[in-house]
Amino acid sequence: MTDLNAFVSGLPKAELHLHIEGSLEPEMMFALAERNKVEIPFKSVEEVRAAYEFSNLQDFLDIYYAGANVLRTEWDFCDLATAYFDRAAADNVRHAEIFFDPQTHTDRGIPIDVVIDGLLAGMASAQAKHGLTSKLILCFLRHLDEEAAFATLKAAEPWLDRIAGVGLDSSELGHPPSKFERVFARAGEMGLLRVAHAGEEGPADYVHEALDLLHIDRLDHGNRSLDDAALTAKLSRSGMTLTVCPLSNLKLCVVNDIDAHPIERMLRAGLRATINSDDPAYFGGYVNDNYRALIPAGRLDAKDFARLARNSFLGSFLSDAEVAAHLAKLDDYVTAKGA
């Protein structure tokens, strides 16, 4: 077998857990601040990067929402998406399902059409330029109330044919999935797929709620599911996809040491785990950095990494035929590398 670093980097893969606002690199933050004449509380790119030391999810979210303030125009959202897709294509991402947080923008007076039209333009250009396909997932901010989530769903109605699903993100503790049971029921009736962040900082009970009350099609993070053997078995039996984010887990202190990341336990428990970057500009790496971060622990081999990439297509919202086409290419790659 060739070098494992090169093998995982070249694997064709899908990315299923990526907040587009979290791909705003400090350089772009400065460029957009200048272009839009927005003040930011930093003097240099180095000062921004130095501020990215987090002890928990809330520490990060405070900086992440402040950074998003430089995003003002359709052009900005298109540039943001384009920069992410260019970077993802270099990591052999062939398909991406990206989160966006409309409320982060509408609450500061940016119309939702500016956000969505800009992102859709970036998505179309990535497909033309790289053959990289993508889908949009609209996330509700869980620290805000149910009424605000309903209003966001209503505001997105003109684009529902171009939005694959809804998600739930932001401050998890104290904002259980049950708070959004009725909004998710409505989204399901509207034909949208459903995902939710659960079990990142919140307990295994929040994962139960996401399954039983929100009827999720995919689980974002889900680390704390491992605290509950019956839940782990249920997730494994049902073939639920977990979108795991190793470098995010490290930066937000969900794990203390990357070599102690539970990814291997997840795979051995039969969970359909995938590897993702979450907020790459803030957590120190894009998707390949996340795959490669798992190599030094020495507990995953080439077959395990190929399994993680397979899972990323299996857990995507692509059609069965599209998934089969991606898996055939993945198999060709694995065979060619002799893994």
Ligand code: HPA
């Ligand atoms: O990792 C995350 N967790 C919750 N909300 C988020 N919003 C962006 N990233 C995250």
Ligand SMILES: [Zn+2]
């Ligand atoms: Zn996330």
